[in-house]
Amino acid sequence: MTRTGVPGSVEGGEAMGNVVQPSWVPTAEQVEGSRIVAYARWLVGEGVASFADVTDFHEIQAWSAAHPQDFWSSVARYFDVAFHEEPTAVWESRKMPGTKWFPGARLNFAEHLLRTDSDRDAIVMIVEDGTTTTITHRELRRQVKALAGSLREMGVEQGDRVVAYLPNSIEGVVGFLATAWIGATWSQAGLDLAARSAADRLSQLDPKVLICGGGYFFKGLVHDRRNEARQLRSLLPSVEHTIAVSTAGLSLAGTADEVVEWESALTGADPVDVVPVEFDHPLWVLFTSGTTGKPKGIIHGHGGALLEQLASPGFHLDLGPEDVFFWYTSPNWMMWNAQVCGLLHGATIVLYDGNPVDPTADRLWRIAAQHGVTVFGTSPGYLKVSEQAGCVPGRDLDLSRMRIVAVTGSILPPAANRWVRENISPDVQVGSTSGGTDIVGIFVSSNPVLPVYDGEISGVALGVSLQVWNDSGQPLPAGAAGEMVITEPMPSMPIGFWNDPDDETYLETYFADFPGVWRHGDAITVTDRGTIVIHGRTDATLNRNGVRLGSAEIYDAVESLPDVADTLVVGVERPDGGYWMPMFVVVSDSSVDGEEIGRRIRDRLREQTSPRHVPDEVIVVPALPHTRTGKKLEVPIKKLLAGQQTGDVISAGAVDDTSALEWFVEFARQRAASVGEDDVEPTDDYRNWRVYSEQRMSRILSAALETFSENGYHGTTTRQLAERSGLSVPGIYHHYKSKQDILFDLMMVVVDELIERSRHALAEVEDDPRAQFDVLVEALLLFHMNRQKGAVLSANELRKLDPEYRVRYTARREEQQRMLDVVVSDGVASGVFHTPYPVDASRAIASLCLGVASWYHADGELPEDEFLKRYRAIAQSIVGGV
Structure with a gap:
């Protein structure tokens, strides 16, 4: 089916009737002119496949997933892969x-990146101070062959490692x-990494040659890294030669006899011919972030990375x-590798080193405008910063050549799509994509022939056999959330x-849970439209009372608040079986009241998500640590708060702000020290009043x-407390600093x-909203009937507390309130209750139960059983129960 329409002509994320409308739709000309459709026509012409409609991406994708041998061999043919020796088969077995x-x-991988032989720019390099350098495809090829010759003279052979x-x-x-050209293996670390952090990665490879710079620009300053470079060299005892590059005007050249200047390495040896290698010969080693322990090196082969x-x-x-292809990235992130691979397609790639x-x-939008960028790659974080700063690039800059804003690195909220439409152009496609360092590629992505829906990724990538499974390894239907798995090799x-x-x-890492099937670790939903919603990493998924919650929808709701600069939410399992879900918040202005921002966050989450999504605590923090590629550290922070040691869960060199990490380490330590004395001892029955006052x-x-x-807070003196106790x-004062404590x-x-008591009440009944409602209301009533003083105290003295308390x-x-909120909301959703305002009804019931504490007397006219029966009936009438 041919899709027609005007890009941006419908408002994404809004429903017309019950049908969700896309926010961007390709025109018929865009569909017909896409490489995907040209490829589909070629497949039909070559007799490789047949399609009812060559413009139907879902049909093409389904064929590619079901026939991986045919798909990947056709990719090699379609893009004219240069085999020095032809393969004997596509694969030897399907085993995975x-x-x-x-x-x-x-x-050879490098040979394909250097195919373009012209005087067009291959690379445009921009540094923060504005200096711009370019290199043509022809000059790039010359330099690569020359450096390859120098590496060979330094003794680098096929299979050796060169690091940077x-x-x-x-x-x-x-x-x-140059490293790939001669069959050696490449790896690198950004100059912003500390020497020891870089050595944690690169020393594992026993490299023979180190290529290093001397400094870099960031935030208007030149950061001198020559001492770090020397330290790194001392931490790499296998290195026999060092090639010094002048970066930010600084270089190691001249500091030691064994250091070779970059310019000399480009002129000091004869060029060498390309070295053909086996399909799975190691091309590069990329390292995991180090947020779950020591960084692990992932090896990719020439052929797999090429295809x-x-x-x-x-x-x-x-x-x-x-x-013109520009993706803001760094050498520490797989997107650096993906950016370089733009050369495979003859594109000009734009590199930027500096503060975005x-x-x-x-700044990045200005670079895109200046250089006529057509494919602009960024992160949700940068779009958020642009929005908060009030940028309107589409009005202020010439971005007329830009056709797609590609986004990856973390989950893209729906608001980001809207911001691009309103502030860049409604004609520009927002291309959300997700893959990973694991494959240096994609599993799900946008494409030129599918519409875009806000908050969703357009479809599964070609060649990917993706399913959604439950924990038992059973496929789930469209609309259900579960584990993303890949069932065929790539x-x-x-x-x-x-x-x-x-x-x-x-x-x-990948096959322990489902032998023979790749478990990637993402929780996703595939909609009935074939789009994908990513909820987050499954090891960071929030799981309240058996219900999985996606952190992405929490961030989407909260981070649109004007005073919220950054957030992190985690769920921590307690030893007693409880569950603690705090949200840590960075505010944009230090004068913002913590209590007020907490109230607004809770209100926003109740309105836009559900009571289940409301955190147990909102904690304002000075800063949040991230990976060096900007990802939230949900899993490491969760593990810290669960009591694991810092070194076991995260490497300081893997984070962008070590002081922010140290704050969490100290917070976790203090919390662990205080938990032991304040634990609630379980009761046998929520009706059994044998707890604090007696135990x-x-x-x-x-x-x-x-x-x-009796006297009120202000009417009580410390001496009265001493006499009474x-x-x-x-x-x-030996036990407490103040009366307020x-x-x-x-x-x-x-x-x-x-x-x-409320937890025990819920544990005693089946998973039925009506039964849960009754026992929760009874627990509230019993509590207030039997603990009148404490109940009244909690209601009346709250205003006496300092804001932090x-x-x-x-x-x-x-x-506690949220337990009732959830039960009422679930009851409305299932048709048991009929109030149009479930959360308001829940709050009214809590207030009703609190009110009985001011007048109920055990020896009054109304027996306890009759009292409970009457007030349960009143509560049921509020929610429309019978």
Whole structure:
């Protein structure tokens, strides 16, 4: 079916009736002119496949997933892969892992990136101070062959390793291609990494040659890294030669006899011919982020990387010789590798080394305008920064050549699509994509022939056999959330991990849960439209009472608030079986009141998501750490808060802000130290009133409960508390710094008791909203009937607390309230209750139950059973129950 329409002519994310409308639709001309459709026609013409409609991407994708041998061999033919020796087959077996692709083939990855022989610019290099350098395709080829000759003279042979410690630079591209040209293996670390962090990665490879720079620009400053470079060299004892590159005007050249200047390395030896290698010969080693332990080296082969980088940008970005391809990245991220592979398609690639928001937030947009960028790659974080800064690039700059804004790195919220439409152009496609360092490629992505829906990725990538499974390994239907798995091999899957001779780490990473099937670790939903919604990493998925929640929808709702600069939400399993879900927030202005921002966040989440999504606590923090590529550290922070040691869960060198990480380490330590004394001991029954006052409440708190209730907080003196508890005034102050600390502790004791009783109430009934509602209301009533003093205290004295204490208490009380919110909301969703305002009804019921504490008496006229029956009936009438 041919899709027609005007790009941007419909408002994405909004429903017309029950049909969700796309935000961008390709025109008929765009569809017909795409490489995907040309490829489909070629497949039909070659007799490889037949399609009812060559413009139907889903039909083409389904064929590619079902016939991986035919698809990948056709990619090699369609893009004219230069085999020095032809393969004897497409694969030897389907076994995964262990599929041996294109046995017998010999080729070279670098040779394909250097095919274009012209005086057009191959690379445009821009540094933060504005300096711009260009190199043509012809000159790039000359430099690569010359450096390859020097590497050979230095003793680098096929299979040896060459590593780099560089900023984003032309020299890095030349170094990589020269290494691959002679069959050696490449790896690199950005110059911003500390020497020890870089050595954690590169030393594993026992490299023979190190290529290193001297400095880099960032935030208007030149950062001198020569001492770090020297230290790194000392940490790489296998290095026999060092090639010094002048970066930011600084170089190691001349500091030691064994250091060779870059210019000398380009002129000091004769060029050498390309070295053909086996299809799975190691091309490069990319390292994991180090956020879950020591960085692990992932090895990719020449042939697999080549086919992936021909297909993914070739088909999904429609990348070609007329394109200018700019993706803001660094040598520490796989997108550096993907950016370089734009050369495979004859495109001009744009590299930038510097601060993306210096001197203004629209710096990257200005680069795109200046150089006529057609394919612009960025992250959700940069789009958010642009929005917060009030940038309107489509109005202020000439971005008329830009046809797609490609986005990856983290989950793209729907608001980002809208921002691009309104501030760049409604004609520009937003190309959300997701893949990983694991394959240096994509699993799901936009493409030129499918519409775009806000908050969704357009479809599964060509050649990817993707399914959604539950924890038992059963496929799930459209609309259900579960594990993303890949059921057929892909040539870009890793050859293996470095120093993993028996593939133990490889198997554990991808195949431990579902033998023979790749589990990527993402929680996703495939909609009935074939689009994909990514909820986050499954090991970071929030799981409240057995219900999985996606952190992405929480971030989408909260980070649109004007005072919120950054957020992180995690779910931590408690030893007692409880679940703690805090949200950490960075505010854009230090004068913002923490209690107020917490209230607004809770209100926003109730309105836009559900009561289940409301965090237990909102904690304002000075800063949040991220990976060096800008990803949120959900899993490491979750593990820190669960009590794991820092070194076991994260490497300091893997984060962008070590002081922010240190804050969390100290926060986790303090929390762990305080948890032991405040744990709620479980009760046998929520009706059994044998808890704090009889088991755990100290003499001071027991005295405070009585005295505050009789005299009020301000009417109670510390001496009265001492007399009532049988302690001296110094004895009181030995345990508490102030009277307010006593009030706060007492209020937390009271609310903890209520939460514990409510949990036991829910545990005693089946998963039925009506039964859960009844026992929760009864627990509330019993609590207030039997703990009148504490209940009244909690209601009346809240305003006496300082803001920090008030926020913590309110967050804890919200945990109990949310239990009722969820039950009422679930009951409305299932048709058991009929109120149009479930959360408001829940709040009204909580207030109703609290009110009985002011007048109920055990020896009154109304027996307890009759009282409970009457108030349960009143509560049911509020929610429309019967």
